[in-house]
Amino acid sequence: MLLALGRLQSTGSSAVPWSVAETQLAELIAEFGPASRTSPAQSAAYPFTRLRAEAVWHLDHDVAMDSVGPLRRDGVTGAFVPEIEQHLRSAPGAVAELARSLVDSQFPATISDDVLTAVGLVELVETTVGPSTNLRRRDPTWRMSVVDAWDRRCAFCGYDGQVAGVPVGLEAAHVRWFAFDGPDDLDNGLALCMLHHKLFDRGVLGFDDRHRVTVSGSFTARTEAGRQVYWLHGRPLSAQPGTPLPAPVHVAWQRDQVFKGAALAA
Structure with missing residues (x-):
């Protein structure tokens, strides 16, 4: 359409x-x-x-x-x-x-x-047209709850930049997308830097059942900066003690519906 x-x-x-x-x-x-x-x-x-x-x-x-x-x-x-x-x-x-x-x-x-x-x-692009037609309303406290639960660090790379004590370039990501009934629960959220949030939602990044980062085999990069993504493969999620890890049902959804193809070899 x-x-x-x-x-x-x-x-x-x-x-x-x-x-x-x-x-x-x-x-x-x-x-x-x-x-x-x-x-x-x-x-x-x-x-x-x-x-x-x-x-x-x-x-x-x-x-x-x-x-x-x-x-x-x-x-x-x-x-x-x-x-x-x-x-x-x-x-x-x-x-x-x-x-x-x-x-x-x-x-x-x-x-x-x-x-x-x-x-x-x-x-x-970046144009708002009328009020949202989505009947579900997002929990306004969810974003900061997720960011705080992950110790204000990117769960993939550990980025933790702040300005005047406020996280900058750090976002709360739904594992199972909100548009597809993903709940505003801590076990459906990750704190991710803006780059890795984008790559996660585009299916370049994911994680396995042991909560280790996976990189799609379809991803390629030539420069040293781009190839830094490869080095995330196999890294455990950077969670602090007590942080609810993503629930298996949400992990499975992201792997089946978003992640692109097979992961890189171990």
């Missing part, structure tokens, strides 16, 4: 030919979605065909769900159903409002702007 909104904004039509979806949608899923054992084309075919069940999307050929062959053979194009397309074209700010609502409901703040940029909605 975000890809279609980006095309509507840039071309005046939400139409997405399969020839575009097979490459661009597959790349978006690979970059921002969970690791998949299916081919890139098959990963793109799932949402391209199944979104019809939500009555917001239609295809110009009636093809079977998930079937790549007919999509290629018939040159199928998908688009929003006419009434939604008309509303999005005619209502000022409708595309921006829907895009921001979608991205905020599906991704953490660390990567939502990356997603918007990738689908061609760069003008929405």
